[in-house]
Amino acid sequence: MSRSADGIYNFMGLKNxxxxxxxxxxSLITGMKVTGHYITHPKEIITQQYPENRDTLKMFERFRGEVVxxxxxxxxxxxxxxxxxxxxxxxxxxxxISGKETDPETGKSTKIIDTFVYHLSMCTFCNLCILSCPTDAIKMAQDFEHSVFDxxxxxxxxxxxxxxxxxxVK
Amino acid sequence: MNFNIYDFTDFVNSINVWLNTVFPPAAADIAGFVIIGICFLTFITLLGLSLVYIERKVCAFFQQRLGPMRVGFWGTAQTIADIIKLIFKEPLVSKGSDKFLFNLAAFIVIIAPFMAIAAVPFAKGLHVLDFDIGLFFITAVSSIGVTGILLAGWSSNNKYSLIGAMRSGAQIVSYELSVILSLLTIIILTGSLQLSVIVESQRDGWWIFKGNIPAVIAFFIFIIASTAESNRGPFDMAEAESELTAGFHTEYSGIKFAYFFLAEYINLFIIAAVGATVFFGGWMPLHIGNFEFFNNIMDFIPPIIWFFGKIAAIIFLIMWFKWTFPRLRIDQLLTLEWKYLLPINLVNLLLMALVALSGWHL
Incomplete structure (x- = not known):
């Protein structure tokens, strides 16, 4: 209930x-419905029990683990x-590190790769190399267990x- | 010794008689106090440990997580590991703090729920303090806790602590009013503040069903206001992590931090116990009037299970609030109390008086 300047109670205020x-x-009940749905549906839990489920764990397609x-x-x-x-x-x-290969029939030499060196320790998994590849030769693999002792x-x-x-392929 | 799960009166009396045969009268009283004290300390410790675990699990499931899973089966030993860690931590006292008050505050905070829990009726005959003013006693002693919070904030010599404590003070003092008024709504019907009488008055049905619409409104006001009184989310501005790091207990570490933590969970239990006793009949099984057959089936379940079941339900509801609603701002909090809860409560009290006078309740 709010009172206007002339001192009369405004019952529109009470309605508001x-x-x-x-x-x-x-709105509070709407919120409680959402969390209530979560607690009654334990199958929708997102958490992965990682070392235990190692055998069955399959990373999703878009996960960027390493370049292959x-x-x-x-x-x-x-x-x-x-x-x-x-x-x-x-x-x-x-x-x-590229090399040259000469086609024995035509005698034309083409550029080929000698070694494709990939420094996993420096990679930020930004995906730019995969996007820039004109022949789609490389992709991101889903393997993520990269820890090594050396x-x-x-x-x-x-x-x-x-x-x-x-x-x-040219 | 005749142990009866439905009625502890004989059991408690037989312990008393046994103590009197073993010790002289004065020593028997002291031995009784010691036994009760040890029982409560054990109960509170187990309660704190299990409630922390339950809270973490419930919170996790509300957020589609699993919660603690590693320590013990489904993480059941997690809180034991936590408490061991807290015991071994250094109890730091920050520079420039008031050391006496700083140490005292942690004890005051924990003393309040320790005192209040004594008046909780657990089952028939399992009731330590059955005062005439039982409900008044619980509300009175549980508000001692705010003194501890204010002292903790003041003595820490930390701006976050002080702001947290001041917020908490404003909050508890405001919401205490609503808690007591909503309880008074039911007191109109029971006509007594004695907890055993309140429980006994619900032999033919719980007040939330018997007391018509005003009782339901009173219960919702009670649950909101008591959530705020115990400084739990969504009213946890006293410790608002994002703005005040941890509020009044920022500077506390080790076992003294554990006291604050434990106090919060015992308070939660006491709130649920008071709510269960006043609105849901305490340990009284679900009875419908004179429907003997149904009442007898319900009586088959021991009262202590009824009591803890009701408490579990209310605690779950409060946890549901905490993990669903966003935290209120301090002005929103005070607006909610003074402009919404309190007026509704007063109107509700009037309505209940009308209901009681007209005999519309069952």
Whole structure:
């Protein structure tokens, strides 16, 4: 109840007062419904019991664990050695050491990769290398257990020994 | 010794008789006090440990988490690990603080709920202090706690502590009014402040059902106001982590911090016990008037289980509040009390008087 300047009680104020209480209680009940739903649905719990569920744990698709060079069953990859990823990398985690290969039939020489060096210890998992790759040769893998006892183990060579570029990829 | 889970009167008397045969009368009294003291200390310790664990679990489930899971089965030993850690921590006293008051405050905070718990009727015959003014006693001694909070804030020599303590003082003094008025609404019906009489008056139905609409309104006001009185969320401005680090107990560490923590949970228990006793019949099983068959089935469940079941339900409701609602600002808090709860409470009290006079209650 509010009183106006001329001293008359304004009963619109009382109406507002009651509707205030009504709306307040309504919004509180809405909130309690949400948390009430959570507590009655224990299957919706998000927490993962990590070391226990290691065998069944599957990280979701978008999780960025580490950069890998995709190899198919013939030990072939799509990397042309263009070093677009090396240029895109903001902190120099990728080093491409390229070589030359001469086609025996045409005699033309093409650029190929010799070693794809990836410094996991420097990587910020920003995904820019994957976005910049013109041939989609690299992707982010979901593996996240990277701890090692020796720092040098975090410097990885991504192209497998003896691997070749997939025919037709330019 | 005849132990009966439905009525502890004989059991307690037989202990008393046994003590009198073993000791001379004066020593028997002292031995009785000591036994009761040890019982309560054990009970309070177990209560604190289990309530902290329950709170963490309930909170976790409200937020779609699992809570403590590592220590013991489903994290049941987590609070024991916590208390061991707190015992081994150094009880720091900050520079420039009033050392006497600083140490005293932690004890005052814990003494209040220790005194109040004595008047709680646990079951038939299991009731330490059955004063004529039992309810008044509980509300009176539980407000001693605010003195401890104010002392803690003042003696810490820390601005956060002082602001937290002042907020807490304003809050408890304001909401005490609503708690007592909402209890008075039921006292109109019982006509007595003695807790055993209040429980006995609900033999044919609990007041929340018998007392018509005013009793339901009174219960909701009671639960809101007592949540605020115990400094629990959403009224936890006294310790508002985001603005005051930890409020009045910022400077406390180790076991003295544990006292504040324990006091909060015993207060929670006492609030739930008072609410259960006044509105839900205390240890009285659910009775519907003269419906003998139903009443007899309900009597089969021991009163102590009824009592703790009711307390668990009320504590769960208060935890639900804490983990759902956002914290109020200090002005919103005082507005809620002085502009909403108190006027509603006074109107409700009038309404209850009308109901009692007209005999509309059952």
């Amino acid at each position: 007062y009651i509707s205030d209480i009504y709306n307040g209680v309504k 060079l995709i190899h198919d069953e013939n030990n072939q990859h799509k990397c042309t050695g263009c070093s677009a990823c090396e240029l895109a990398c903001p902190n120099g985690s990728i080093e491409i 720092r040098s183990k975090l410097t990885k060579v991504l192209n497998k020994p003896g691997s070749k570029i997939m025919p037709g």
